[in-house]
Amino acid sequence: MESELASRLSALVLDWYRQNARVFPWRIPPDQTRRGVRQDPYLVWLSEIMLQQTTTAHVAPYFQRFQARWPTIQALGQASWDEVSSAWAGLGYYSRARNLHACARIVSEAGGFPDDLPSLRKLPGIGPYTAAAVAAIAFGRRVAPVDGNIERVASRLAAVTGEVDGPGLRSLRRRVEDIAQGLFDHLEDAAPSGDLAQGLMDLGAQVCSPRRPACSLCPVVSECAAHAQGSPEAYPVKAQRAPRPNRYGAAFVPFRPDGTVFVVRRPPTGLLGGMTMPLTTSLGEAPFLYLPEGAPDGRVWRRMGEVSHVFTHFALSLQVWRADVGAGDDLGEEGRWVAHEEAMAAFPTLGRKILRTALLGEGPTS
Numbered sequence: 001m002e003s004e005l006a007s008r009l010s011a012l013v014l015d016w017y018r019q020n021a022r023v024f025p026w027r028i029p030p031d032q033t034r035r036g037v038r039q040d041p042y043l044v045w046l047s048e049i050m051l052q053q054t055t056t057a058h059v060a061p062y063f064q065r066f067q068a069r070w071p072t073i074q075a076l077g078q079a080s081w082d083e084v085s086s087a088w089a090g091l092g093y094y095s096r097a098r099n100l101h102a103c104a105r106i107v108s109e110a111g112g113f114p115d116d117l118p119s120l121r122k123l124p125g126i127g128p129y130t131a132a133a134v135a136a137i138a139f140g141r142r143v144a145p146v147d148g149n150i151e152r153v154a155s156r157l158a159a160v161t162g163e164v165d166g167p168g169l170r171s172l173r174r175r176v177e178d179i180a181q182g183l184f185d186h187l188e189d190a191a192p193s194g195d196l197a198q199g200l201m202d203l204g205a206q207v208c209s210p211r212r213p214a215c216s217l218c219p220v221v222s223e224c225a226a227h228a229q230g231s232p233e234a235y236p237v238k239a240q241r242a243p244r245p246n247r248y249g250a251a252f253v254p255f256r257p258d259g260t261v262f263v264v265r266r267p268p269t270g271l272l273g274g275m276t277m278p279l280t281t282s283l284g285e286a287p288f289l290y291l292p293e294g295a296p297d298g299r300v301w302r303r304m305g306e307v308s309h310v311f312t313h314f315a316l317s318l319q320v321w322r323a324d325v326g327a328g329d330d331l332g333e334e335g336r337w338v339a340h341e342e343a344m345a346a347f348p349t350l351g352r353k354i355l356r357t358a359l360l361g362e363g364p365t366s
């Protein structure tokens with residue numbers, strides 16, 4: 001994209017953003033960024049980690065709770081894993097919580113976040129996108145954080161096409177990133193880089209939507225190649241996704257007469273690593289027909305129902321089995337007994353679905 005066009009486009013997006021910026025608890029509004037106010041790198045990083053694969057509406061209350069409880073990176077760095085994992089429960093993708101905790105410790109020991117891309121990239125859980133977002137929004141670096149919204153806007157502006165398989169897909173992606181980066185390279189001198197980043201994100205989220213872009217409301221419509229072609233929805237061109245496979249398993253939820261429930265801490269790595277969960281079997285490719293192996297012996301297990309959950313790479317169906325055991329029964333397993341309300345608060349979403357089914361579901365006795 002030629003430099004004059006890139007500079008015109010970034011100016012148009014910035015103007016639009018100043019009138020239409022969405023309000024989020026992690027944002028500094030554009031009237032303040034124009035006066036030189038910058039967002040705290042800790043809060044930019046925290047919001048960006050939370051927002052990966054999750055909606056802004058879902059993240060907002062979590063962000064506010066984290067900010068109130070741990071207002072600085074030092075405070076978060078001193079928190080225990082139990083505190084952080086409980087506060088994270090329900091946000092999904094739990095490896096992010098582990099990396100968040102590890103990153104907070106490293107950064108607080110170092111006295112703060114580094115302000116350049118290569119150093120940011122070395123921190124746990126910070127990939128190219130998050131590093132660019134923190135560098136642009138918190139430190140004013142002229143780098144493009146290419147998320148799904150910016151990818152869509154950039155590929156439509158220049159109607160980027162190409163091979164969508166193997167190396168072709170990588171070069172297609174690089175061309176889109178170059179176009180987005182061109183907008184940052186030609187941003188007027190005094191303009192805040194973070195506003196351009198957030199302006200492009202907002203434009204993608206509010207106007208240049210995946211299925212029905214509202215081109216008549218778009219500040220860059222006169223320069224948009226995909227609009228001129230009449231088929232903006234065709235961009236970005238993408239490889240076909242392989243269908244998600246199904247996985248099956250079972251969860252065992254024993255209750256004592258006092259209403260406490262048995263929970264375990266999952267191994268630190270792997271699915272839901274480090275999280276508090278009910279006992280579960282390993283996962284297989286077919287559902288169980290009978291009470292599966294792995295249920296503690298000698299108890300009467302009732303099948304209460306089934307829960308479904310979609311992970312990035314597979315769809316999971318879990319049978320839920322419940323046993324009402326004696327007050328002194330320790331199951332012979334490593335774990336602990338907690339009030340079911342406490343378990344509900346500590347569990348990730350899948351654990352909550354399991355517990356709800358164990359409490360309320362109905363099923364045949366095994």
Ligand code: SF4
Pocket residue numbers: 153156157207208209213214215218219220221222224225226227232
């Ligand atoms: S004109 Fe339409 S397709 Fe082009 S960037 Fe704007 S909303 Fe997207």
